[in-house]
Amino acid sequence: MSISDAPQFTIVGSGLAGALLACYLGKAGKRVDLYEKRSDPRRHGAESGRSINLALSVRGIKALEEVGLADRVLQNAIPMRGRIIHSPTGQQTFQRYGKDESQAINSVSRAGLNLILIEAAARYPNVRMYFESRCTGVDLKDMAVEVVEEVGVCNQEADTPRSPRHIQFETLVGADGAYSAVRAALEKQERFNFQQDYLSHGYKELTILPGQGGTFCMEKNALHIWPRHSFMMIALPNIDGSFTCTLFWACEGPNSFAAIQSEADLLRFFKEQFADAMPLLPNLAEEYFHNPVGPLVTMRCSPWHFEDRIVLLGDAAHAVVPFLGQGMNAAFEDCTVLARCLEKQQTEAAFQDYERLRKEHADALADMAIDNFLEMRDRVASRWFLIRKKASLLLYKLFPVWYVPLYNLIQFTTTPYADARGRARKQDRMVWRVGIGVLLVLTGLFVWLSAFR
Amino acid sequence: MSISDAPQFTIVGSGLAGALLACYLGKAGKRVDLYEKRSDPRRHGAESGRSINLALSVRGIKALEEVGLADRVLQNAIPMRGRIIHSPTGQQTFQRYGKDESQAINSVSRAGLNLILIEAAARYPNVRMYFESRCTGVDLKDMAVEVVEEVGVCNQEADTPRSPRHIQFETLVGADGAYSAVRAALEKQERFNFQQDYLSHGYKELTILPGQGGTFCMEKNALHIWPRHSFMMIALPNIDGSFTCTLFWACEGPNSFAAIQSEADLLRFFKEQFADAMPLLPNLAEEYFHNPVGPLVTMRCSPWHFEDRIVLLGDAAHAVVPFLGQGMNAAFEDCTVLARCLEKQQTEAAFQDYERLRKEHADALADMAIDNFLEMRDRVASRWFLIRKKASLLLYKLFPVWYVPLYNLIQFTTTPYADARGRARKQDRMVWRVGIGVLLVLTGLFVWLSAFR
Numbered sequence: 075m076s077i078s079d080a081p082q083f084t085i086v087g088s089g090l091a092g093a094l095l096a097c098y099l100g101k102a103g104k105r106v107d108l109y110e111k112r113s114d115p116r117r118h119g120a121e122s123g124r125s126i127n128l129a130l131s132v133r134g135i136k137a138l139e140e141v142g143l144a145d146r147v148l149q150n151a152i153p154m155r156g157r158i159i160h161s162p163t164g165q166q167t168f169q170r171y172g173k174d175e176s177q178a179i180n181s182v183s184r185a186g187l188n189l190i191l192i193e194a195a196a197r198y199p200n201v202r203m204y205f206e207s208r209c210t211g212v213d214l215k216d217m218a219v220e221v222v223e224e225v226g227v228c229n230q231e232a233d234t235p236r237s238p239r240h241i242q243f244e245t246l247v248g249a250d251g252a253y254s255a256v257r258a259a260l261e262k263q264e265r266f267n268f269q270q271d272y273l274s275h276g277y278k279e280l281t282i283l284p285g286q287g288g289t290f291c292m293e294k295n296a297l298h299i300w301p302r303h304s305f306m307m308i309a310l311p312n313i314d315g316s317f318t319c320t321l322f323w324a325c326e327g328p329n330s331f332a333a334i335q336s337e338a339d340l341l342r343f344f345k346e347q348f349a350d351a352m353p354l355l356p357n358l359a360e361e362y363f364h365n366p367v368g369p370l371v372t373m374r375c376s377p378w379h380f381e382d383r384i385v386l387l388g389d390a391a392h393a394v395v396p397f398l399g400q401g402m403n404a405a406f407e408d409c410t411v412l413a414r415c416l417e418k419q420q421t422e423a424a425f426q427d428y429e430r431l432r433k434e435h436a437d438a439l440a441d442m443a444i445d446n447f448l449e450m451r452d453r454v455a456s457r458w459f460l461i462r463k464k465a466s467l468l469l470y471k472l473f474p475v476w477y478v479p480l481y482n483l484i485q486f487t488t489t490p491y492a493d494a495r496g497r498a499r500k501q502d503r504m505v506w507r508v509g510i511g512v513l514l515v516l517t518g519l520f521v522w523l524s525a526f527r
Numbered sequence: 528m529s530i531s532d533a534p535q536f537t538i539v540g541s542g543l544a545g546a547l548l549a550c551y552l553g554k555a556g557k558r559v560d561l562y563e564k565r566s567d568p569r570r571h572g573a574e575s576g577r578s579i580n581l582a583l584s585v586r587g588i589k590a591l592e593e594v595g596l597a598d599r600v601l602q603n604a605i606p607m608r609g610r611i612i613h614s615p616t617g618q619q620t621f622q623r624y625g626k627d628e629s630q631a632i633n634s635v636s637r638a639g640l641n642l643i644l645i646e647a648a649a650r651y652p653n654v655r656m657y658f659e660s661r662c663t664g665v666d667l668k669d670m671a672v673e674v675v676e677e678v679g680v681c682n683q684e685a686d687t688p689r690s691p692r693h694i695q696f697e698t699l700v701g702a703d704g705a706y707s708a709v710r711a712a713l714e715k716q717e718r719f720n721f722q723q724d725y726l727s728h729g730y731k732e733l734t735i736l737p738g739q740g741g742t743f744c745m746e747k748n749a750l751h752i753w754p755r756h757s758f759m760m761i762a763l764p765n766i767d768g769s770f771t772c773t774l775f776w777a778c779e780g781p782n783s784f785a786a787i788q789s790e791a792d793l794l795r796f797f798k799e800q801f802a803d804a805m806p807l808l809p810n811l812a813e814e815y816f817h818n819p820v821g822p823l824v825t826m827r828c829s830p831w832h833f834e835d836r837i838v839l840l841g842d843a844a845h846a847v848v849p850f851l852g853q854g855m856n857a858a859f860e861d862c863t864v865l866a867r868c869l870e871k872q873q874t875e876a877a878f879q880d881y882e883r884l885r886k887e888h889a890d891a892l893a894d895m896a897i898d899n900f901l902e903m904r905d906r907v908a909s910r911w912f913l914i915r916k917k918a919s920l921l922l923y924k925l926f927p928v929w930y931v932p933l934y935n936l937i938q939f940t941t942t943p944y945a946d947a948r949g950r951a952r953k954q955d956r957m958v959w960r961v962g963i964g965v966l967l968v969l970t971g972l973f974v975w976l977s978a979f980r
Contacts, residue, residue, distance in 0.1 A: 264822045265725040265778065272718040325718065369717050 284315025553651030737768025
């Protein structure tokens with residue numbers, strides 16, 4: 075490898091964040107090497123990964139626009155204009171997200187989107203990608219990343235243990251997800267703050283198959299929710315007419331994944347709780363007992379960088395629970411901000427600036443995502459919640475400049491997360507004050523009128 | 528190893544927590560194997576470790592009493608009856624801790640105390656100890672602990688890399704400190720919550736030598752503090768007439784350890800800030816540039832156990848910053864509670880009970896220790912703090928049953944930490960209410976009297 079050939083940036087992980095950053099850096103003319111543990115999806119077809127579809131909203135779209143990929147991605151997306159709440163008796167209630175039809179979040183396939191990003195990155199001659207290359211650690215002394223060649227899907231060789239290669243890097247980007255090996259190396263550094271918090275709930279994916287001729291068996295342009303207080307199921311549409319359902323439930327205890335021991339238990343549970351969905355899940359038992367229970371984890375750390383040598387991106391820096399559908403959108407925003415910071419200044423200053431601009435908002439998102447879990451699971455089905463939601467959307471329609479609900483600030487604006495939360499709190503206080511004021515005036519008026527009679 | 532010989536408990540770490548637990552389990556007739564990375568202090572003399580002396584208070588003393596070691600330890604301890612505050616001009620102010628002379632915390636040597644505990648544990652024929660045996664990991668599948676033989680202090684062999692031995696365990700106790708290898712194995716388990724938080728401050732130890740003939744150059748029966756707002760130094764007495772000083776200071780920045788580049792910088796800084804201590808620190812520069820800056824870390828995790836197989840103890844479960852001098856005392860309380868739980872029930876239930884009884888209080892201690900850092904560094908020198916402290920001790924003297932200051936609840940009672948904090952908050956609210964009541968009555972009285980005139 076000649077000097078001019080050496081990469082300026084070494085990215086670990088070609089998931090959504092890593093592949094998009096490769097596009098940004100590729101466009102900026104940087105020499106980038108990318109290492110990915112999975113096999114090349116362009117050759118082997120996409121892996122059926124953890125969560126199969128995702129909600130892309132304006133933050134993510136903006137980030138894709140900057141590398142000219144937004145239109146391409148949106149062509150394969152299904153807009154979801156609101157929630158449909160499924161009651162235990164099968165009644166459906168539609169709750170619109172926005173003030174009109176134009177506001178929607180977009181259901182996209184994770185694998186499809188990842189493929190688009192990898193293809194786009196590969197088009198830059200200055201970006202090189204190495205698949206089936208798992209990062210197992212980082213040597214901070216020698217500034218080298220340890221990479222082990224994976225035995226790929228199509229590789230039938232004997233699984234002899236392979237010793238890791240040490241690959242020198244100039245600047246390393248850890249985009250290797252919530253269980254980041256790059257971050258693990260930083261965790262052992264003094265004064266590296268780190269926190270991993272699991273919900274007691276986990277998730278399992280199930281599939282609603284398309285109807286005859288690829289038709290949708292439920293409303294296509296909505297996110298479906300079966301809220302059941304201590305647990306819930308959701309479903310997002312896929313372009314082939316199917317829906318990917320995700321069941322969120324406690325991992326342990328009498329009312330939990332662990333309590334389902336047999337097919338009979340499972341069918342009884344679904345019949346009781348998700349009667350309207352059951353006929354749409356023909357492979358329920360097979361999928362249920364085959365698919366793993368995924369964890370729901372929040373990861374926080376600081377600093378996000380090590381000198382001018384290593385920086386963390388997306389889930390590696392700030393994994394959040396999926397209940398606002400913002401994990402990917404936030405990771406895409408990271409790419410935009412990091413790339414912009416790198417344009418303007420020296421690497422270490424850029425990393426500091428990137429963290430200063432993003433950390434506070436990533437923390438706010440983590441908190442709000444947990445809050446929204448409680449809202450979706452529990453409050454979404456209550457009458458009082460519905461009244462407040464309607465009142466809030468009415469206020470939004472009447473005073474669209476002055477009042478925007480928190481959910482809409484998150485999904486339909488690029489207001490940074492912490493600012494959105496601050497604004498929503500202010501709005502709520504104001505509404506209460508105005509409400510109390512109106513009540514006082516009305517009471518006064520009533521007393522005054524009564525006295526006149 | 529015959530079956531009857533196999534240990535029931537394998538403890539990793541013969542520090543203060545591990546060695547005391549070995550005494551408890553030894554006394555209860557359990558077969559215990561203990562692995563320790565350092566060499567045997569009975570043969571080689573104690574290692575000059577991180578923090579050289581510690582404050583032993585009633586919680587720790589109670590725990591030592593149960594294995595008959597309290598008297599032995601207190602013989603070599605120096606009671607500290609209050610704080611002596613050193614102003615920048617060298618003025619000294621005494622703040623008594625308790626309501627009288629009898630309430631004191633005890634300065635003990637870490638190494639000396641550890642030696643007593645190891646000797647005591649070794650006296651049980653059912654306790655075996657293996658030194659120079661570092662735990663490098665735990666194999667959760669095979670329930671084995673990986674132990675590497677260390678090249679000991681006196682061992683002059685070439686440092687050929689040694690491969691770890693896998694030692695099966697029935698029940699494993701992780702008493703291997705804040706950077707526990709046992710906990711690291713649990714961190715990789717799903718749904719293990721973990722948090723490490725560093726203060727931006729670190730610490731460095733310095734020594735005030737004894738005067739001629741082993742006399743003390745400052746008041747012996749006190750904890751000395753030089754509070755300087757953004758940093759501070761403290762000193763605890765040792766039985767040989769010396770004091771161990773600890774300088775707590777920011778690690779980075781213009782006013783920090785990092786800012787001291789030369790001996791001239793150092794002497795200027797000490798002359799300005801610690802003028803009265805400087806003549807007592809003859810080896811200042813040598814010690815300063817030789818001794819490392821230690822980190823100040825808070826570790827939290829949950830659960831503290833894995834099935835009925837692994838349990839964490841002391842710093843491994845809940846490292847706290849040292850500003851209440853309670854890390855060791857809390858670890859000793861852990862030993863008492865864990866041993867008691869194991870007496871009464873099956874192992875897994877005992878572990879659950881132990882965590883239920885201790886976790887909340889360990890968390891409260893962690894928070895309060897950080898609060899006390901701010902108090903010692905900053906508020907301890909303010910006039911308003913002194914007035915409140917005096918008022919609080921006066922209330923304590925007048926109503927010793929009804930009002931006990933938080934500091935005294937922590938140092939001189941065994942009230943669990945969270946309960947102590949709750950009680951202190953209640954007391955404070957009550958004092959404010961009574962204060963406001965008295966003020967109102969006095970104002971009323973004044974108005975009434977004025978009207979009469």
